Structures are given as C-alpha cells and as structure tokens.
Amino acid sequence: MSNSGIYRATRNNDVVATFKIKSNNLEKAAEAIAIGQSIGNPNVRLDSETDEMWQRYGCEIRSLKDEGGGYGTAVIGFPAGNFTDGSFTHLLMCLMGGQMDIDLLSECRLEDLELPASIVAQYRGPKNGIEGIRQYLGAYDRPLIGGIVKPKTGITIQQLVDMCKQMADGGVDFIKEDEILGEIALCPFEARVEAVVRALEHYKVIFCPCITSPIHRLPEVVGVLNKHGCSGFHYNIWGGLDAYQYVVQLGDNLFAHYQKSGDRVITEGAFSIAFTVWCKLVRLAGADFIHAGMVGGYLDEPKDVMAKRMDVLRGPMHGLKGLMPSLSCGATPGMVEGLVDLFGYDIMVSSGGAIHGHPMGSLAGAKAFRDAAEGRSSRELEVAIDKWGR
Numbered sequence: 001m002s003n004s005g006i007y008r009a010t011r012n013n014d015v016v017a018t019f020k021i022k023s024n025n026l027e028k029a030a031e032a033i034a035i036g037q038s039i040g041n042p043n044v045r046l047d048s049e050t051d052e053m054w055q056r057y058g059c060e061i062r063s064l065k066d067e068g069g070g071y072g073t074a075v076i077g078f079p080a081g082n083f084t085d086g087s088f089t090h091l092l093m094c095l096m097g098g099q100m101d102i103d104l105l106s107e108c109r110l111e112d113l114e115l116p117a118s119i120v121a122q123y124r125g126p127k128n129g130i131e132g133i134r135q136y137l138g139a140y141d142r143p144l145i146g147g148i149v150k151p152k153t154g155i156t157i158q159q160l161v162d163m164c165k166q167m168a169d170g171g172v173d174f175i176k177e178d179e180i181l182g183e184i185a186l187c188p189f190e191a192r193v194e195a196v197v198r199a200l201e202h203y204k205v206i207f208c209p210c211i212t213s214p215i216h217r218l219p220e221v222v223g224v225l226n227k228h229g230c231s232g233f234h235y236n237i238w239g240g241l242d243a244y245q246y247v248v249q250l251g252d253n254l255f256a257h258y259q260k261s262g263d264r265v266i267t268e269g270a271f272s273i274a275f276t277v278w279c280k281l282v283r284l285a286g287a288d289f290i291h292a293g294m295v296g297g298y299l300d301e302p303k304d305v306m307a308k309r310m311d312v313l314r315g316p317m318h319g320l321k322g323l324m325p326s327l328s329c330g331a332t333p334g335m336v337e338g339l340v341d342l343f344g345y346d347i348m349v350s351s352g353g354a355i356h357g358h359p360m361g362s363l364a365g366a367k368a369f370r371d372a373a374e375g376r377s378s379r380e381l382e383v384a385i386d387k388w389g390r
Helices: 026-036 051-057 088-095 129-137 157-170 189-199 215-227 241-250 275-285 303-314 333-343 362-374 379-388
Strands: 015-022 060-068 071-078 107-114 144-148 174-176 206-208 232-236 255-259 271-273 289-293 324-327 348-351
Touching: 015 026, 015 088, 026 060, 026 071, 088 241, 088 275, 107 275, 129 206, 129 324, 144 157, 144 362, 157 174, 157 189, 157 362, 174 255, 174 348, 189 215, 206 255, 215 241, 232 241, 241 255, 241 275, 271 275, 275 289, 275 303, 289 303, 303 324, 303 333, 324 333, 333 348, 333 362, 333 379, 348 362, 362 379
Parallel strands: 107 271, 144 174, 144 348, 174 206, 206 232, 232 255, 255 289, 289 324, 324 348
Antiparallel strands: 015 071, 015 107, 060 071
C-alpha cells in the first residue's frame, strides 16, 4: 500500500507535534516518523494496512520545510485516539520513540506540541494553581518569595527546623528542601516532616519536603505528608511524569512543586524535547509550582525563551489552572524588581544562597527578598544589594 496519503491535514482533533530534524533525506525522515510512530515499519507496507486504518490511526504530515544544511521542520499530526488515556509514558513513547533508532535521522527535537481539548481533558492539571496558592497565603499584588534549604544535605533535624523558622520569620511564602536531601540517618523523612510542620504551624507558608522514594513506596510517603498536615511536596524530574501525577492524586490537596534539576539531559541535544513542551506536560500532570528557569544569576536564559515558558505555564489551556513559575539559580534580592518588570507579579523568586549567605544571616536574607517583593527599603535589602548588586 502506498504511503503518499500521509501528506494531508484532514483531522481537527490531532496532537500536533513540531519536530526539528536533520537528515540527508528530509522527506523520508518525516515519513519515518509519521509511519513508524503510528501504523508500522517505515520501509515495509503490508496488505493488512487498510485505507480506513491509515485514516483513523495513521499520522499525517501537515508540512515539511527544508531549512538547508540537512535541517528541516516537520509538523506531524498524531490521531488523538492513538493514545492511552492519561498516560504520559505512552504519549512520550509515541512522540519521541522509535524514530531515535533510525540512522536516517541524525537529529530529532520536539520543538512544540499542540494538545486538543480531548487530550487535555484526560489529565486533572493543577489542583490549586496560581489563584489557590495566593488564596492560601493571602498574598496578592506582589511576587512570591521562595526559600531553599542550604546546606543541601548532611543537616540534622534541628538545623533544618531552625533554618525553616528563620526563613519564615523573614517572610518567605514557600520553603522547599533541596532535591539532594534524601533519606539520611541524621534527618529521616518522617521525623523531619513532623518537626518542620510543627515548627511552622503558626506561619502562613507552604512547606515542600523532597520526595525521593521508589514508586512502590509513594503511597506510604504521601501518607506521611497527609498524616502530619504537611502543605506540599516536591518531586524531581527523574521521578517521571506518571509518577508525579500519581503523587499529586494521592495527596490531600497538597501543593505540588516540580523540580527540573537535571532537565537538560532531556531538553537539550540532538535528540531532545524543548523545555517549553515539557512545561505543558508538567501542567497536565498537576504541578502548582515549577522551577521554570532564570534570567540572571548562574542560569541566565534568553528573555524571549523565558517569556514563552510563562505563556505556556500561565496562559489558557483548555480550562486548566495556571501554575506558578519559580525563578531560581542565583537569584538575589536586587533582581526581584527586574524580574517583575519582565514577567509580572505571578512569579515566585526563589533562593538558597542569597538567603543563607546574607551577611546578616538567613533571617535577614529572607527579609531582604520579602522587602524587595513588597517594594520597600530596608537595611537588610541595602546590604544584599551592596553584596550582589541588582
């Protein structure tokens, strides 16, 4: 059976993927993706492949642009009915699967992804979102401030409690353990969650301990959070999107933070997925917060790239709530005003080093950030700006 019919755009409910590809034959490479990720082997047509099967389950190549030097952009429609309901594993396997094994493709990057309402409806999205976060905190008309535990690991429960109280006294809205802090003898998970929650019970702050457990223990771990009345959790990219979605659904309305550290293994390189696309998936999975990147600091990303991420995270998405972008990796109090000018109030500026490394101590470091968020001057803020600039 001929595969020439794949060059069409006859369906209006497709998952539409935009791939940047490199090949010595762009047309065959695009066909390899469209055929191999839907009906069958790109090089072998079977009598059992009917026209009806192709129409219903075959991918459609909507456009193919030759950009020179072996590079091209292929826009491919995947039938929405091909995907297992609510499964990130299956979605990603179809979008970024077997084409990685074909010599014809030397590069294949998923640059954009349009998701129809029928696919979005299979996922719950954020439970709380930006509005729920602000309502819980009573924080409006300003950026939020996040505090990160430092040192990352090796600390005792008492050190953790003291650190969290100082950040809360300084006025942070959100506290997260660093993703490096696992289940260590000096600071076991349940004991530290119980201690920190008790210490913060009179503060209006969201506390997100780090979950690093294997999947089979996730119900037990989330049970600990629910048992002690913890307000949130965070889970790293290496946990997987289906596991992340599972934790969100297990929690008693816990605030869910998504930590992207390590994402460049997935989001950069010859075979990769643009982080903007990943942001859409994280929103589907139910995150309320996400480490979105940074402008300035030691992770200085292009402003236009970050602006696109903001749109994906906060803009319309078939009725899903928007989630709060956390900007961190070298953030200092002097940067807060500039970040607000770029991205508006619906951001969280998060820091560890510039809180705990403040010359006057962690409480002063947290206060400097909060003063910057409130637009007021203070000695703590002046000292921070003297040390790190704007």
